[in-house]
Amino acid sequence: MHDEIYKKLFAFPRLVQDLLRGFVAGPWSKAIDLKTLEKLPAEYVSDDLSTRRGDAVWRVRLRGERWLYLLVLLEFQARDEPRMALRILTYTSLLYEELVRNGAVAAHEALPPVLPVVLYNGESAWRAALEVGDLIAPAGPSLAPYQPAQRYCVVDERHLEEDDLPSGNVMTAVVRLEQSRSPADLERVLEALSLSLRGPDDSALRRAFVDWVRLLAERLVPAGSAVPRVATLEELRMSLEERVAEWPKQWMREGIEKGIQQGIQQGIERGVGQGIERGLEQGIEQQRALLRRQAALRFGEETAVRLAKLLAHLAGAARLAEAGEWIVRCETGADLLARVAALAADSAPTCGDE
Numbered sequence: 546m547h548d549e550i551y552k553k554l555f556a557f558p559r560l561v562q563d564l565l566r567g568f569v570a571g572p573w574s575k576a577i578d579l580k581t582l583e584k585l586p587a588e589y590v591s592d593d594l595s596t597r598r599g600d601a602v603w604r605v606r607l608r609g610e611r612w613l614y615l616l617v618l619l620e621f622q623a624r625d626e627p628r629m630a631l632r633i634l635t636y637t638s639l640l641y642e643e644l645v646r647n648g649a650v651a652a653h654e655a656l657p658p659v660l661p662v663v664l665y666n667g668e669s670a671w672r673a674a675l676e677v678g679d680l681i682a683p684a685g686p687s688l689a690p691y692q693p694a695q696r697y698c699v700v701d702e703r704h705l706e707e708d709d710l711p712s713g714n715v716m717t718a719v720v721r722l723e724q725s726r727s728p729a730d731l732e733r734v735l736e737a738l739s740l741s742l743r744g745p746d747d748s749a750l751r752r753a754f755v756d757w758v759r760l761l762a763e764r765l766v767p768a769g770s771a772v773p774r775v776a777t778l779e780e781l782r783m784s785l786e787e788r789v790a791e792w793p794k795q796w797m798r799e800g801i802e803k804g805i806q807q808g809i810q811q812g813i814e815r816g817v818g819q820g821i822e823r824g825l826e827q828g829i830e831q832q833r834a835l836l837r838r839q840a841a842l843r844f845g846e847e848t849a850v851r852l853a854k855l856l857a858h859l860a861g862a863a864r865l866a867e868a869g870e871w872i873v874r875c876e877t878g879a880d881l882l883a884r885v886a887a888l889a890a891d892s893a894p895t896c897g898d899e
Contacts, residue, residue: 661697735782848878
């Protein structure tokens, strides 16, 4: 998924411009003219580079007539690549050979400067050497001038701090999407993107983000839920907002129901040797303990202690399942205790605020 999404996103000059502005800028960046940014056509890229799906080669003019070539390499794996500096050196050499072969650089003309950038989204932090010279054994001062030297920039997306993320920057949205862990996180990114991508020239980029965020949302929603297909960032944000409040309750409800079923089954299995009735009793006790833990997480330990006393008066999986429903549905610990007390008295209440 990442290869295709990034290939689509980094075909937009706006995203590459914001990458340069906010994440790899240096003193040299004052000399570039971002309006001249252009993606290299396929004939300027060797087969060795073009076969790496998602990677891109761009160029932008430095003040004057010189070009700066931007190599954007994507690393979508669990951990860093120890010899990335060597791969960068190889790709740079291939690019230079292709530029000479295609006549983009004249025979006696100096080769253009290259800026290699690695975008990395692995869970572990990037620790690989950034300079190819660090991969070469020390050779002493007399041999050092003969060794290759090149450095690359890495954007370690999942480990950037909030202070590293410039506001109003579209690349910041990419980083925050990589760091998202909940539908609420996605909502915040969508809101920021709606403000950043307002222009008529941004319509295609907006659609690309809608497709990506929708895919991310589908991985976060509870089983059996769906994220509707929408056309705009704002529609997707509103759709997520409507559903976010219900999803945690659904997760908890599913967890309680599954826990009750598993506990009773385990109790039955253990009870085969000591009597089915005793096995069922053990399963019920396990589920009382599970409900107590759930109540402690939601309403605090004091409520959980009081709930445990009420649960002791509930017999049977059906009554315990009802108590589990109240843990999910009630908004306060006092309301929960009142509902379960009514259950213990063999009544069937409903939340008055529903």
